[in-house]
Amino acid sequence: MVSWTDYLVPxxxxxWVTVQLTFWSTILGAILSFAGGIGKLSPIRPVxxxxxxxxxxxxxxxxxVQLFWLYFALPVAGDAIGVNLRLPPVTAGxxxxxxxxxxxxAEVVRGAIQSVSKAQYEAAKAxxxxxxxTLWRVALPQAIPEMMPxxxxxxxxxxxxxxxxxxxxxxxxxxxxxxxRNYYQDSTTVYTIVLFMYFGMALVLSVLMRLLERxxxxxxxxxx
Amino acid sequence: xxxxxIRFDKVEKSFGTFNVLKDLDFEVARGEKVTIIGPSGSxxxxxxRILMTLEDITGGAVYVGGDPLWHxxxxxxxxxxxxxxxxxxxxxxxxxxQSFNLFPHMTVLRNLTEAPRVVLGLSKAxxxxxxxxxxxxxxxxxxxxxxxxxxxxxxxQRVGIARxxxxxxxxxxxxxxxxxxxxxxxxxVLNVIRGLSEEHDLTMLMVTHEMRFAREISDRVCFxxxxxxxxxxxxxxxxxxxxxxxxxQFLHAVLEGD
Numbered sequence: 001m002v003s004w005t006d007y008l009v010p011x012x013x014x015x016w017v018t019v020q021l022t023f024w025s026t027i028l029g030a031i032l033s034f035a036g037g038i039g040k041l042s043p044i045r046p047v048x049x050x051x052x053x054x055x056x057x058x059x060x061x062x063x064x065v066q067l068f069w070l071y072f073a074l075p076v077a078g079d080a081i082g083v084n085l086r087l088p089p090v091t092a093g094x095x096x097x098x099x100x101x102x103x104x105x106a107e108v109v110r111g112a113i114q115s116v117s118k119a120q121y122e123a124a125k126a127x128x129x130x131x132x133x134t135l136w137r138v139a140l141p142q143a144i145p146e147m148m149p150x151x152x153x154x155x156x157x158x159x160x161x162x163x164x165x166x167x168x169x170x171x172x173x174x175x176x177x178x179x180x181r182n183y184y185q186d187s188t189t190v191y192t193i194v195l196f197m198y199f200g201m202a203l204v205l206s207v208l209m210r211l212l213e214r215x216x217x218x219x220x221x222x223x224x
Numbered sequence: 225x226x227x228x229x230i231r232f233d234k235v236e237k238s239f240g241t242f243n244v245l246k247d248l249d250f251e252v253a254r255g256e257k258v259t260i261i262g263p264s265g266s267x268x269x270x271x272x273r274i275l276m277t278l279e280d281i282t283g284g285a286v287y288v289g290g291d292p293l294w295h296x297x298x299x300x301x302x303x304x305x306x307x308x309x310x311x312x313x314x315x316x317x318x319x320x321x322q323s324f325n326l327f328p329h330m331t332v333l334r335n336l337t338e339a340p341r342v343v344l345g346l347s348k349a350x351x352x353x354x355x356x357x358x359x360x361x362x363x364x365x366x367x368x369x370x371x372x373x374x375x376x377x378x379x380x381q382r383v384g385i386a387r388x389x390x391x392x393x394x395x396x397x398x399x400x401x402x403x404x405x406x407x408x409x410x411x412x413v414l415n416v417i418r419g420l421s422e423e424h425d426l427t428m429l430m431v432t433h434e435m436r437f438a439r440e441i442s443d444r445v446c447f448x449x450x451x452x453x454x455x456x457x458x459x460x461x462x463x464x465x466x467x468x469x470x471x472x473q474f475l476h477a478v479l480e481g482d
Contacts, residue, residue: 119321119323119325120325122276122278122321123321123325123326123327125276125277125278125314126276126278126314126317126318126319126321126388127338127339127343127387127388127391128311128314128339128343128391129339129342129343130311133342133343137338137342138327142327142328142329219328219329219330219371220328220373
């Protein structure tokens with residue numbers, strides 16, 4: 001008879017993969033969010049179009065299909081034109097997750113930049129900042145704290161979405177759970193532990209995002 | 225006579241079908257302290273906003289220091305100003321806003337050093353020296369490391385004045401600098417502006433409802449009504465012996481409580 005504690009080692013290995021997947025795809029997703037969100041507000045038309053297309057395509061299609069496309073379809077398409085586009089599962093997973101979350105994040109970034117008041121832009125102009133300096137030194141620092149609650153949601157969403165990566169044979173938490181279940185036929189115990197593990201990771205992530213939010217918005221909390 | 229610091233030549237400004245400024249001719253000499261008074265909607269703030277390049281003009285021409293503000297010369301012809309030209313022209317102007325518009329995410333000191341550093345290219349130390357000098361001028365030295373929302377309205381507006389001065393403008397534009405303040409905080413801001421009005425080289429153009437103050441510090445007062453200057457003269461002329469009926473009515477209405 002196996003005890004539930006015997007599941008912990010393989011599940012922890014899976015959880016570590018999940019953490020890494022979440023970490024890298026959230027970082028890359030954040031970069032894509034800023035690129036897409038700032039791009040949507042760019043005065044340069046092709047940049048704007050590119051950003052809009054990116055956001056609409058990746059918001060408007062299923063993450064699972066994006067994942068399968070990058071992992072299964074892209075290599076075949078590559079072969080057809082004679083290029084090797086075979087991605088390792090980790091790369092495909094991180095890429096699909098971050099492209100997806102970046103598309104949602106881009107809308108958050110755009111909205112937050114647009115919520116910076118006109119008065120701030122006027123003050124920036126009166127101080128003779130260039131449009132670029134205004135974006136980086138005046139608008140973004142005020143917009144970022146505005147983005148944090150939504151980013152926090154997206155990061156947790158992203159953590160949970162990593163489970164889909166098990167479907168392209170990535171050994172994450174969901175993948176290990178499936179293996180254990182197949183072997184021991186003990187669904188209840190395995191999935192209960194997995195549930196708590198995801199919940200625990202989500203909790204830690206929320207707390208980290210809260211700390212980050214407080215850090216970037218220090219000036220907002222300051223009171224006389 | 226030398227070229228005026230500011231000259232409006234038949235300036236038109238309309239928002240859609242609404243004409244804010246109509247055929248406006250207006251001059252401010254170098255070093256002159258001019259106050260614009262008038263009812264709301266008379267276009268007085270628009271004059272300042274056009275000078276700060278926050279609003280463009282729909283007709284006529286504006287000159288600052290003899291150079292066209294909203295136009296530039298290209299091949300002997302005046303064409304609409306490029307962003308580069310506007311940036312060049314803006315170096316001569318500083319503005320103080322009614323609602324302060326400080327950068328809330330920067331400390332007081334940073335509000336004063338950011339633009340001198342990144343726009344004018346001053347070193348960190350130079351910018352800090354300049355800022356500290358100005359903070360002393362406006363009496364806020366001990367608040368240098370606070371954020372704007374830790375200050376009172378009057379203190380914030382003094383930072384606003386110092387921030388504009390940090391760019392060493394030739395012309396200071398004050399757009400109702402005390403209108404957003406609680407009455408007990410107006411005095412400290414007016415004191416700072418009064419101090420500046422003694423600087424001979426600095427040209428000042430102020431829109432205000434503080435009539436007593438306007439009378440005290442202005443070389444000249446302009447009464448705006450319906451997008452035009454209705455009457456212009458020394459404070460004594462305008463407040464003591466207004467000629468136009470509209471001026472009399474306006475002054476009577478605003479000075480009633482005084």
